[in-house]
Amino acid sequence: MIDDLGLIFAGAFRKPLRAILLIITAMIAFLLFGMLGAFLSTLNAGINLTAANRLVVANKINFTSDLPYSYIARVRSVAGVTAVTWANWFGAYFQEPRNQIVTFAVDPESYLEVFSELQIPADQRAAFVGDRTGLLVGEATATRLGWKIGDTVPLQSNFLQRSDGEKIWPLTVRAIYTLADPKADTSALYLHYDYLNEANSFGKDKIGLMYLLTADPAQNEQIVRAIDDGFSTDRDQTATTTERAFAQGFLAQLGNLTQLLTSVMAAAFASLALIVGNTMVMALRERTKEIGVMKTLGFGAGRVMRLVIGEAVLLVGLGGALGLALASVALVGLASQAAAFFPGLGMSNDVLLIGAGLILGLGALTGAIPGVNAYRMRIVEAMGKGN
Amino acid sequence: MGVLVDLNGVSKSFKRGGQAISIFDGLSMQIEDGDFIAIMGPSGSGKSTLLNMLGGIDRPSAGAITFRDERVDNKSEGAMAKFRARNIGFIFQFYNLMPTLSAARNVELPLLLTKLSGGERKKRVKTALELVQLSDRAHHKPRALSGGQQQRVAIARAIVSDPAMLLADEPTGDLDRKTADEILGLMQTLNRSLGKTIVMVTHDPAAARFAKRELHLDKGRFEERLSG
Ligand SMILES: Nc1ncnc2c1ncn2[C@@H]1O[C@H](COP(=O)(O)OP(=O)(O)OP(=O)(O)O)[C@@H](O)[C@H]1O
Numbered sequence: 001m002i003d004d005l006g007l008i009f010a011g012a013f014r015k016p017l018r019a020i021l022l023i024i025t026a027m028i029a030f031l032l033f034g035m036l037g038a039f040l041s042t043l044n045a046g047i048n049l050t051a052a053n054r055l056v057v058a059n060k061i062n063f064t065s066d067l068p069y070s071y072i073a074r075v076r077s078v079a080g081v082t083a084v085t086w087a088n089w090f091g092a093y094f095q096e097p098r099n100q101i102v103t104f105a106v107d108p109e110s111y112l113e114v115f116s117e118l119q120i121p122a123d124q125r126a127a128f129v130g131d132r133t134g135l136l137v138g139e140a141t142a143t144r145l146g147w148k149i150g151d152t153v154p155l156q157s158n159f160l161q162r163s164d165g166e167k168i169w170p171l172t173v174r175a176i177y178t179l180a181d182p183k184a185d186t187s188a189l190y191l192h193y194d195y196l197n198e199a200n201s202f203g204k205d206k207i208g209l210m211y212l213l214t215a216d217p218a219q220n221e222q223i224v225r226a227i228d229d230g231f232s233t234d235r236d237q238t239a240t241t242t243e244r245a246f247a248q249g250f251l252a253q254l255g256n257l258t259q260l261l262t263s264v265m266a267a268a269f270a271s272l273a274l275i276v277g278n279t280m281v282m283a284l285r286e287r288t289k290e291i292g293v294m295k296t297l298g299f300g301a302g303r304v305m306r307l308v309i310g311e312a313v314l315l316v317g318l319g320g321a322l323g324l325a326l327a328s329v330a331l332v333g334l335a336s337q338a339a340a341f342f343p344g345l346g347m348s349n350d351v352l353l354i355g356a357g358l359i360l361g362l363g364a365l366t367g368a369i370p371g372v373n374a375y376r377m378r379i380v381e382a383m384g385k386g387n
Numbered sequence: 388m389g390v391l392v393d394l395n396g397v398s399k400s401f402k403r404g405g406q407a408i409s410i411f412d413g414l415s416m417q418i419e420d421g422d423f424i425a426i427m428g429p430s431g432s433g434k435s436t437l438l439n440m441l442g443g444i445d446r447p448s449a450g451a452i453t454f455r456d457e458r459v460d461n462k463s464e465g466a467m468a469k470f471r472a473r474n475i476g477f478i479f480q481f482y483n484l485m486p487t488l489s490a491a492r493n494v495e496l497p498l499l500l501t502k503l504s505g506g507e508r509k510k511r512v513k514t515a516l517e518l519v520q521l522s523d524r525a526h527h528k529p530r531a532l533s534g535g536q537q538q539r540v541a542i543a544r545a546i547v548s549d550p551a552m553l554l555a556d557e558p559t560g561d562l563d564r565k566t567a568d569e570i571l572g573l574m575q576t577l578n579r580s581l582g583k584t585i586v587m588v589t590h591d592p593a594a595a596r597f598a599k600r601e602l603h604l605d606k607g608r609f610e611e612r613l614s615g
C-alpha cells in the first residue's frame with residue numbers, strides 16, 4: 001500500500017491545475033465547515049452546562065432590560081425557591097475596546113451558591129467575597145492575559161460610567177475559578193454588584209437577570225407561573241424560564257442558527273461531492289487506456305479500484321486538511337475579538353474528528369463511481385483497436 | 388527445449404449485432420521454449436485476438452490453452468492477473484507508458500506486484516534500463532523521450548520481472564526503419580542471450596525476418612514459413 005501511494009499521487013496530480021482547483025474547492029468547503037462547526041459546538045457547549053433546577057428571571061420586554069432590586073426579595077419568598085441571586089451585564093474590555101471580556105456584576109455569596117459548579121480554592125473564595133473591589137477570574141482568561149492573584153487590573157465598561165467621572169474601574173484579582181468539564185468555558189469575570197451599584201452614575205438599584213434554584217425540577221413549571229403571575233400587575237413584568245430554555249431561546253433569537261448553518265454546510269458538501277465526483281469520472285475516462293495497461297501488467301481489479309478511490313481521498317483529504325487548518329488559525333484570531341459573544345470559541349476535537357470522517361466519506365463517495373468503473377473495465381475494451 | 392504454450396482446438400467468436408462471428412475454429416499450435424515467432428496476416432485476421440488469448444487477457448470460446456502444463460483459459464480474473472504478472476511481458480505498438488511516471492517508475496510498475504523490497508526493485512530497474520541502454524534517461528517522463536526510446540522503456544518494463552514469454556503487438560509499427568531495426572535487434576538479443584520466448588505480431592516482412600519462424604494467419608488458419 002505504501003508503494004501505491006506514489007501511484008495515487010501521480011494519478012491525482014496528472015493535471016496539476018485540475019488537482020489544485022479540486023483541492024481549493026474542498027478547502028473552501030472544509031474551511032466553512034470548520035468555522036461553522038466551531039461556532040455551533042461553542043453554542044451547544046453552553047447549553048449542555050445548564051442545570052435542570054436553575055431558572056432565569058428576565059424582564060418580559062427582553063432579557064437586556066433591567067428589573068428593580070426589590071424583586072429579589074419577592075422572588076425569594078415564592079414557595080419552592082431555595083436560593084436567589086442576580087447578575088448585571090458589565091460589558092468589560094481590557095485596555096482596548098476590541099479586547100472584550102464577558103463580565104458580570106454579581107452578589108458574591110448568593111451567586112456562588114446558585115452556581116456551585118464554579119470551583120475556587122477556599123482561601124481565594126473568602127478573599128473575593130471579602131473585597132468589595134475584588135475580581136473573580138476564569139482560568140481561561142487568567143491564562144490568556146497572564147493575570148495572577150493580587151494583580152490590579154483596570155477594566156472599562158462599554159456603557160457604564162462611574163459617578164466620579166472616571167472611566168476605569170480598578171479591580172484586584174482575588175480568585176480564579178475552574179470548571180470540572182474541560183470543554184466548559186472559563187473566560188467570564190465576576191465583580192461585586194455592590195461596587196458597581198455604588199459607583200455607577202446611573203440606574204442605581206437595578207438588576208439584570210435573576211437566577212434561582214428550585215427544590216425539585218418537577219416543580220419548575222409551577223414556580224415559573226407563581227413568579228410571573230406575582231409580577232403581572234407591576235410596571236416591570238417578568239419572563240421566567242429554565243436556564244436551558246433561556247440558553248436555547250438565546251440561540252433562537254439568532255435566527256435558528258443551528259438549522260441555518262447545518263443546511264449551509266450540507267449544501268456546500270453536496271456541491272463539493274458533485275464537483276469532485278464529476279471531475280473524477282471525467283478524469284478516469286481520459287485514462288481508460290492506462291487502466292487497461294495496468295490491468296494487462298497484472299494489477300488486479302480491486303487494487304486498481306483502490307488506486308482510483310485513493311486519488312479522490314487524497315485530493316479531498318489535502319483540501320480538507322488545509323481547510324480545517326485554516327479554520328483553526330482563523331478561529332484563534334477570531335477568539336479574542338468574539339470573546340464577548342462567543343466565549344471559548346475555538347477549534348474543538350469533535351469538529352476535527354467529524355471533519356476527518358467527512359473527508360474519508362466524501363473521498364470514498366466521490367471515488368466510488370470512477371473506482372467501480374475502473375474495477376469493471378475489461379482490458380480488451382479499454383485498450384481498443386491499435387495498442 | 389520443451390513446449391511452453393499449447394493451444395488445443397481453440398475457437399473464438401464475437402457477438403456483433405446479435406450474430407456470432409467466428410475468428411478461429413479449432414486452431415491448434417505449440418510454442419517452444421526459447422522460440423521467436425513472427426505472426427503476420429491481413430488486418431482483421433485475428434492476430435491481436437490470438438495474442439490476447441496467449442497472454443491471458445482474453446479467453447477462447449472453446450478449446451484449451453496450456454502454459455507449462457497449467458491451464459490458463461479457465462482461471463478466475465484474479466488468477467489470470469497473477470498469471471500475467473508472473474509469466475508474460477507485454478510490448479505494445481504505442482508503447483503505453485504511464486505519462487505521469489518517469490522511465491524508471493514505469494519500469495518498476497510490474498515489480499509492485501511482487502514482494503520485492505524497494506532497494507531490490509531499484510536494482511532490477513537499473514539492470515533492465517541498462518539492458519535497453521537507457522540508464523541516462525531513467526528520470527525522464529515519456530513525453531521527453533523519442534518513440535524508439537519509449538519503446539525501449541516499454542521493453543525494459545516487459546522484462547523487469549523476468550517473465551518467460553514476451554508478447555509484442557506490432558512493436559515497430561510506429562517507428563522508422565532504422566529505429567525499428569534497433570528495437571528488433573534488441574528483441575533478438577533478449578531471445579538469444581536471455582532465452583526469452585517471443586511472439587510478435589507484425590505487418591512488416593523485414594521485421595518478421597528477425598524472428599526464428601514466421602506464421603501467417605488467414606481465415607482462422609496458420610501457414611508456416613521458416614524465417615531466413
Ligand atoms: N471485442 C470485440 N468484439 C467484437 N469483435 C471483435 C472484438 N475484438 C476483435 N473483434 C473482431 O475480431 C476480428 C479480429 O480482430 P483482431 O484485432 O484480432 O485482428 P488483427 O489481426 O489484430 O487486425 P489488425 O491487423 O488490424 O490489428 C476483427 O474482425 C475484429 O473486428
Ligand SMILES: [Mg+2]
Binds near residue numbers: 386434435436556
Ligand atoms: Mg491487431
